Amino acid sequence: MFVRGPAAGQMVMLIILLPFLHPLGGVLGAKTCVPKSSCSECIQSPGCAWCLAKGFLQAGEPSERRCDAKEALASRGCEKPYLPETEEPLLMKDKQLSATDNIIQLRPQQIDFHLRVGVPQTFKVSFKRAEGYPIDLYYLMDLSFSMGDDLDMIKKLSQDMVSTLRGFTKNLRIGFGSFVDKVALPYVSQRKRMRRDPSPHRGTSCQPAFSFQNLLNLTEDTAAFEKKVIGQKISANLDSPESGFDAIMQAAVCKDVIGWDNGTKILVYTSDDTFHMAGDGRLAGLSEPPDGHCHLSPSGLYDGTRFDYPSIGQLARVLTANNIQLIFAVTKNISAAYEELSKMIPQSVVGVLESDSSNVVELIIKAYKSLSSSVVLEHHGAPQGLQVAYQAHCRRQRQGPPGLRPWSQRAECKDIKINQQVDFEVQLNMSRCLEQTEFHLSVQGISEQLKVTVKMKCDCDCGPVEKESPSCSGHGVLHCGTCSCDPGFLGQACECQQSEDHISLDEKCRHGGSSQLCSGHGSCECGKCTCQHSFSGPFCECDDSNCAQSNQQLCGGNGKCVCGKCNCSANYGGHACDCSMLTDLCQTAGRPCSGRGDCLCNRCVCNGGFDGDHCSHIPNNCTKYEKCVMCISKLTEEGAGPCGVLCEGAELSRKKELQDAHCSFQSILYDVTLTPQGIVHLRYAEMPISIDKTLVIIGSAVSGIIFIGLLIILISRLLLELHFRREYQSFVKAQQQTNWKETQNPLFKGATTTVMNPLHMDDE
Template sequence: MWILTLWLLFLLISKACGKKASDTGSCQPHPSCNECIRSHPSCAWCKQLDFVQADESDVARCASRLELERRGCLPSEVVDPRGKRHILEDRPLSESPRHESITQLAPQKIALQLRLGEEQNFTVRFRRAEGYPVDLYYLMDLSHSMKDDLENIKRLGNDLLAALRNITPSGKIGFGCFVDKTLLPYVSTSPAKWHHPCPIPNEPCQSPFSYRHVLALTDNASEFESRVSQQLVSGNLDPAEGGFDAIMQVAACKEQIGWRDVTRLLVFTSDGTFHLAGDGKLGGVYMPNDGHCHLDENGLYTKSYLYDYPSVGHLAEVLSQSNIQPIFAVTRPRILVYEELSKLIPKSVVGELKEDSSNVVQLIIDAYHSLSSNVNLKHSDLPPGISIAYDSHCGNSEVFGHGQSGECSGVQINQLVQFTVRIKATTCLSSTQDLQLRVLGVGEELQVQLSTVCKCQCGDVQPYASHCSSGQGNLTCGVCSCQEGQRGRLCECKEEELDDPEARCHDGNSTGPVCGGKGRCVCGKCQCNAHASGPLCKCDNTSCERHNGQLCAGNGQCRCGICECQSNYTGSACECSLDTSECVQDGAICSGHGHCVCNRCQCEAGWLGSYCSHCAECRTACEQHRDCAECKAFGTGPLSGNCSISCNQTMRAFSAPAVDEKWCKMTAEDGNLLIYLVEKDETGSITLTVSSQEGTTDQKLRLVLGLVLGPVAFAVLFVVLCCVVTEIYNRREVKRFEEECRRAKGKEVNNPLFRQATTTVVNPKYRKD
């Protein structure tokens, strides 16, 4: 338990320290503004002309905005582009049942400008409207086992259209049918079976086919019944059907089917299973399905002999792109198979079809309400380097997504749901990219125009700028780009005039690295890296004293190992604030009994407390020095973090003192037992001896250990006792069993029914002659 606790504590501390270290060092110096802003979202660039010192390089211009302003860069000179969001079109959501005015998804168009590594978010609203138009395509299995179903479907045209009109004033229905690939071993190709594949002679029957589109989407129920009544069943050889080929053509042939940009439903009815990708090889068909439309003028699928059945993944992708929601209406024996298939196809549902399809109308209505109440917001393919995540706000509860989609279930008509979409870029986009967001099953979509901020717009471009040695270079973002033949940070020298440009950049040893390896030599002078300075870059600007883990306490700038503090700070690490606000109570500084040092009260003799407001002489010696002892022992109490200033006693720590009545025993602020000794010599100096061993006895820790280890020890003891009792019981049972076996064993010769086993071997081929 102790090892596990310490290990978990170590991991938490390591994670916290690692996070802090990564946060403080997230922005690294870069030589150009473009590289700087691409490196990290916290990086900014200072274009101020006089910002960089003579011995510094332009990499010093790249840092966080706070660091740049602290080092003297004017806020107006800091280049720190951020991502932007601009809504281009946002029509209000409507509850009107008229198709022309229905808007369920808002906004409709957004432009996003992304800074690398910086997340942008926006809110998408969706309200399920009443009376939204519906297109329903009925795709039926016409193998011979569906004969009774076909007879019922021939009479259901008016019922289907009437059911749709109860849902929406604008509904259309269409019809198609399928059997299987017209090849062996799926159908019989013998002439007799080809012309009459049904098992009953003289029964009306048509030749097998893969898929036939019969009727485009229409609102004419009579035409539906008329066209469907002309259909005849057919037949095939195996129980699996070619339904996947038919579904692919229904999704791909948008013009022939007549799909509108509305809710699209595909009712798939069958009493059999389905062929998958790869099954086509049995008939010599090995080319993968291309996902394109291949219908002739009669509506027949003409490439079933050429392309294999589509895979489930391919079918799911095409249905999703076409915004088609399948309703699998299948008989009871096939329910489990199609339920597994439905898990792989978004926005699909399975319903049980009676043997004669008599319940198909009610099944469609129930399936439609189930599909419509589930709102699923998805996106199209993401450009490289773009990631997306969703937060779904579904009424009173919230469901947080993880980059796949936004989902809300059980959404009622006119109920508003919202999705927070979060987008981040990690690489620069070469041009503006389009991203589409849409609710599956709804014709509307949100267009998102994505672009990235990867170039600085400094607004200071000057060709032949006077700042660059009177026109020897072009100025961009405070940096000079020199003309040909010119060198230097300000283009101040000519290349041909430099006999030995690196001679002045060595420290007496020409074999050593230029500028001590901490910079580069330009025009005979060292331009130091971000953390170095001086003529030869010898000064380390990261070696200054730290306070609370920060260089110069974050209140100054490190120069050659010495902290140059800001105007209101002092100290070797700029840790001491010249402010006195923390020393003032009731208008008095340190209650008139001390001095304010580093914005903390340093009390006079005889006074204690954060504001020197407690009389030390009015208390016992133990009470007078309790706060200092607690601060020394545990770093807690009123003087926490201020021991060295407020406590002027001589401090000592003993690991195992002989504690007697002279020692003070007090309870610390957090419940720890505090043991210390106060000694005063003849000069009046006080020595405070704090027991580091006894003082670290934490009563709360004992209580926690008792609560944790007590039940654990009891559980272990209980398990051991159970094992011992079980072992004793098992040994007794085995001994009793062996004794009974010994008593029951008899000799075979005493058994009158016992006969010795015999074996007779006969060779039927053996002939004595």
């Protein structure tokens, strides 16, 4: 059973929340330009370009107007906006991946960048774990009294451990160290006899307690490892937790003493109990935290009585900095505690150890395979302001479309085999200008590094400086399109001589004693207001953008806004110039608006009872003139009075037939139309006499049923008659073909012998 840290669920949540929690999510690809007053500041603003053209600005426009998006500057007439070109990264060292004598697992090895703020650049990193890569394995064992049977088992299995590891690599170095606890109360007894022999039972002998002891430096001499393990004796302490953290810290930082090399570094930690952590040392009066340095004595001993126990964070940083992978081989009763610990230490796994360590060899092999199958790429030493993001391209793993893959602060691929290449996409982005800097990328547990050097593009290459430039009225220096005026001159083009002090000139730009210059909407140039944007007037008091709108346009697009009021163009009027004085849209073949409305602002305003663009439509005309038709029907039948009032002046026209009418009332069909001259024309006609369709339908249906029934009876009787005739003919034919022969039945032959009954002779 192995547990890797950090937990997979936490990493998934980190990937999901990263764009919202980290500046990386907002910086990558940002294109919104924030204008700046100088060219150097402008090109440091993401999405911005700078216009170098002379005379680009209008009178009174500030220098910030030269800084805008490239497309916006081009639309305003800037022919060639200045925007530093992005340079491709320069590969300084790019050796091929190799698994031969000169093993190379990470490519490239060195790369240089020229970055601009807010413009990300990407590059590819490849990794392939080589088969037979050198392994440095340091076996760190708990020698407290409860580990006695484990020590005996390790002595027996030391040869198996070495031979099994040599199956993975011929370049194997192995070392050995042990730990108990700090030699201080309340961890270790301070009685003289117990200091010499801390054994809790009479009849047994133990070696003195110690916090950590380096017993064998990393060596290729595997026989020395076996000899050193066999020569070890158990020790003892007072409490259950051990000083495993002290041992891990010293084994990691004493790299020169231990002899760590550039191969795969593995630290195997075996114990059957929990651990002391930072703060526990206060029980012995040890409050000073570990300083992260090596404190082994010449004999390789560390008693731990100067510093407190290390914290988990210290261990994680030290192990990561030294590329050491940690295997916790612990018994089942304490495995849960070490699983939680492993989640906080990168490149660490937990394996469940049998009570007597009999499965330690299998456990180490499985743990090594689990660690080596995971490839984690991360960076070290990147300065603030430089964001580094990753995308992993792991083979044989499901991935989304390239545009939807999330960027994260590190990249990880799992279940990777030996000699299987994986690729990573790395993106760099600067949020602010920095000095030239460098940092490193590396795979966890691998000493090889990729060196990345970053140079910044923070200054504009605007060409030579033009002194006493005509564009600056001969009184200033022109650089990057802007003037730096000589003393005594001011203005956008240094056109104003400063004959008065600033206070006197500024007073001429104040309106009615206002405290704001140019009403806050312009700049005071030589005692005169130069208005910004849409403001005008001697003191920029008029806002030429604050007028009525129509169709989401100022003054309806048919006039000009002058000091808050619309000056309409010819043929337009109204508060927002939205009323056309023309009448062309109201004209019809007859009268304007069909004579049933008025033309206002070139639109028909219809009278009641009429609608449509030209008032030519009568809504609900059938219902509207129904009373008129009712009156007409009475006039025809009963001789009633005129119907002019009810017909609202409509012209009546009687027709003999009216086939296209779409209105009807009782026995009258009628149709209502409006002529181009505005006259309502009502045509009507009597409905033609019609047959009662219901009776016709019922009669036809009954007749059809009767006819079909009779037809069926007739056909069935005819078929039956034909059948009878065929049967009769068959009978007659069979009778004619029958040949009767008269022969005697052999069963009824006459008797051949006659017997007389004497009793009846008289009767004869």
